[in-house]
Amino acid sequence: MSNLKDLPAQYDHAAAQAKWYPYWEKQGYFHADADDPRPPYCVVIPPPNVTGALHLGHALNNTLQDILCRMKRMQGYNVLWMPGTDHAGIATQAVVERRLFEEEGKTRHTLGKTPQESREKLVARIWQWKEQYEKRILSQLKQLGCSCDWQRLRFTLDDQCARAVRETFFKLFADNKIYRGKRLVNWDTFLQTAVSDDEVFHEPTKGHFWHFNYPVVDPRPGEPTHVTIATTRPETMLGDTAVAVHPDPAKALDKAEEALNRKRLDAPEKEQAEIQAQCDSIAARRKTKLQELETLRDMAKRGVKLELPLTGRTISLIADEWAKPELGSGCVKITPAHDENDYQVWQRNLAIGAINIMNTDGTLNDSVPEKYRGLTMKKAREAVIADMEAAELLVETEDREIELAHSDRSKTPIEPYLADQWFVKMDELAQSAMDAVSDGWVKIIPERYKKTYIDWLSEKRDWPVGRQLWWGHRVPVWEIVVHTTKNVTSEIEREIGDFRDVFNRFIKACGIENDICLVQDERRRVVFRVCARSEEAMSELEGFRKRYKSLSDPPSTDPRFEPELSLRSIATIEPQSEEVLDTWFSSALWPHSTLGWPEQTPELAHFYPTSTLITSRDIITLWVARMVLAGLYNMHEIPFHEVFIHPKILDGYGETMSKSKGNGVDPLDVIEKFGADSLRFGIAYLCTETQDVRLPVEFECPHCHALIPQTKKNRTLPRVECDKCKQPFGTQWSQSHGTAEDQALPRGAAVSERFELGRNFCNKLWNASRFALMNLEDFSAAPVKDSELLLEDRWLLSRLATVTGEVTQALAEYRFADAARSLYGFAWDEFCSFYIEMVKARFAVPEQRAVAQQVLAHVLDSLLRLLHPMTPFLTEEVWQLLGEVAPHRGVLKHDRATKSVCVAAWPEVDEQWIDKTIEAQFAKFQTVMGAVRNIRMEKNIPPREPVQFSVKCDAETVKLLKPMEPYFLSMAGATATAWGPNVLPPERAASKPLEGMEVHVDISAFFDMGAERARLEKERDQLAKFVNSLNAKLSNENFVSRAPANVVEEQRAKLAEVREQLQSVEAALGKLA
């Protein structure tokens, strides 16, 4: 047995963490079996990206999951918390590539001698990175106390996930839900990949607005000889295929004017001038410009061509509604391959065509005149402007601020780019996911986030799933081109038919016919795409392709190879698609792929659908929506019943934390300084429904441990000087932006004082436990009789039952802050400040000792259980110690404590103890105690000085308070001299009127006439004010007649009560005079 006297006065969080996590793991408490008969409860972790270490947001996310898992485990569920990490395709590759460039000056293309070798080498490096960070992440989760089933650890790029991804892709492919199409994509010229809209951010950039003239080919007399267009991206003119003018400029102007007028009516004054200017501009157009636009429109209808300067090409003048007559010249250039809106115009006017002018690396390609080829878009811009100016076709240059799209990953500008892409058709899939939520199968909490989810899905935009990256699940598709020498359709079709026959024989011979799906390209009929489901099918295709290439390798005479030989002669198979899938494709499968799908495992049967998903609001669309549709598609069943969207962690300025802002906080720093329990409790305490978690951040000086507030300025300094000791220290910013000297400085951790709340609470509980343990050394388990319980025992048991109910209910509804606050108040104010203080006096009386011990041990036991999900280490530490002195605990009935609080039963609400009368009675005692203490302080009576007091109250209250006399002595140093209805204040007393009572403290030794009078006058004024306000209310005819009778009655009673108090104060004052 530990020597309880030697327990440190401060909770040693580091020791507890080191001791208990390994213990839990060894006991296998976190492991869940699929054949366990208990009801399942399953949570899949939102897999953290292996891009870097976990931040506070992860700490919050995982703390909440752990709180629920631990509670459910105690409630008797078979809990599986499925852990894992995400390969985070583009993000991880970008990080590794950037490092490669910074540290070795290499790009991914120069890493190996061949493209193949480069790819392999880069992927190998990313795996190394992944191993390193995954290890770090897992260690962080363990230090946080997360009770994940580590035996089931998964990674979105591991073999099993790969199988699930291929299976899903194959299903979609065979189902005609995956197609290849040319679409305008956001092209990252640095990473040379398409990125999704979600991976693009806009940044205001200083730019210009250039006005160019395009000459008209053979203008008729009286018609314009050129049209003027304006652009912020002049280099794209090389890819123009048309200029558009509105088909009905007059009507469009009317509409614009109408809209403007509507806006003007309710626009604030400061915008009026601007609107007026726009109105004037429309009016001016009516006079001068309309005619011209209508002429241009007519010319467009006639099929007039324009000369596209610098290219020698002619382009069409078309009529399209995209051109807004009220803006610029009223004409707009159309570059379908490099602008989203222009692309839409092309879709309406296919005849104009589209010209892609860019290579994948962001340089201009062979579609532009030779002099521009190979230039970057930026260089091309300068060249185009110079040449247009030289040709006297540059009309005007305006300065203008533009919101320029940047890639979130490489931070370089995005070029819109027409490229072949893999798409998933979203119509039916999105609908199914919408229905799941609108019909209530999946519940989103808080409910307001339903809207985000539904709105996004209802757009049903097809999902571009291909990424031109090397890190990820490679698209399992091969392209086959059928050879043909024929140019008659029917003959070509016959050859295609032959190909199909031979191909089918080939896959049958390989035994992979069930794992192969062949689809013909809609436009190019000789092109086929083959999707492979299994490893075997993939290697057969690859094998065939390789053997095909090396014709020197003579095919075997095995009849099995006959179809292969035929196939060789009629078609070419291209290498497997170079692309990989969007990282969200594998994340979408997470809830079922981690449980073993596509295998029908016992886990899948037992744990799917999972119970709850806990995540952050910014991935409701990217992740949650896609998991629902993927789950429904693959499993025909929702992936989870409830989704809880938790708040975000912000810094003291209300900004999101991020590495690039330098305001991030590493949970390990917080754990080291405050302990994991404090971090967890602090998070739960702040995790309210509507507010984000705002945490002012401080640097902790490594020299003197002073806390220096983090400001927008100092958070991005490579070295910070301590306010107190004036010594410099490094920050997380030094690591990435500092000199070697900065990096060598001792590092100042970024922490937040907000976690002091949790630390103080843990320490309070530790010391209360220590008190209990010290006083339970002679504990012998013996159930108490109901009659032996004193008022304070019943009060505490009543409060415990109530709080148990509150906490259980709050956690069931994801109200973490409510649960934490409820426990905080109960443990600190009721258990510590009152019960323990009272029990001290009882422990001194031998015949009262045993009962008090039983109740104390029991309530501590329950409190530990209730707190365990939030503060697992502390509660386990105390649980073990308590088990040594009091292995059997309870009140009327005893049970043996479990080996660990981890597997202890969650407290039930014991209704028999809930007693509002007792709680009200106890409140009276607390009020009198407060009054006595208050008078002591106000009269400056030294703490050690004993005082005497008397209480005027009814007989009922006397019965209640008399037994409490010892507590007044021990807790307020006050001895009661009289109780009852006829009590009169002593000669020199300080008096306090209370509800139905008067407290008089004898202060003859400290009497100060002036001070006492001042105190009473203040009290009198307050009461008088209250009486007035009540009087006013009650003399209001409307209040008396319209308010509910009970409310009026309450007010009347209150008035009588307050009047009485006022009288007693006035009496006391009179006595002084």
Add this chain to the structure above:
RNA sequence: GGGCGAUUAGCUCAGUUGGUUAGAGCGCCACGCUUACAACGUGGAUGUCGGGGGUUCGAGUCCCUCAUCGCCCACCA
């Protein structure tokens, strides 16, 4: 441009279906190392509940409106 959320003590936040004189923690002031705890105890001070309207006997709470901040989505030749 559309949507969502926030605005309560110096700071960070609670505040149930409208009903006494609006709460907590930190910080602040005073006193106290009383054998669980100074990371503590006891007591105290601190608010035009963002502004303006409205509904109501009664509004921090419901409605309208304005302002500020934050987030999401869309758009910007």
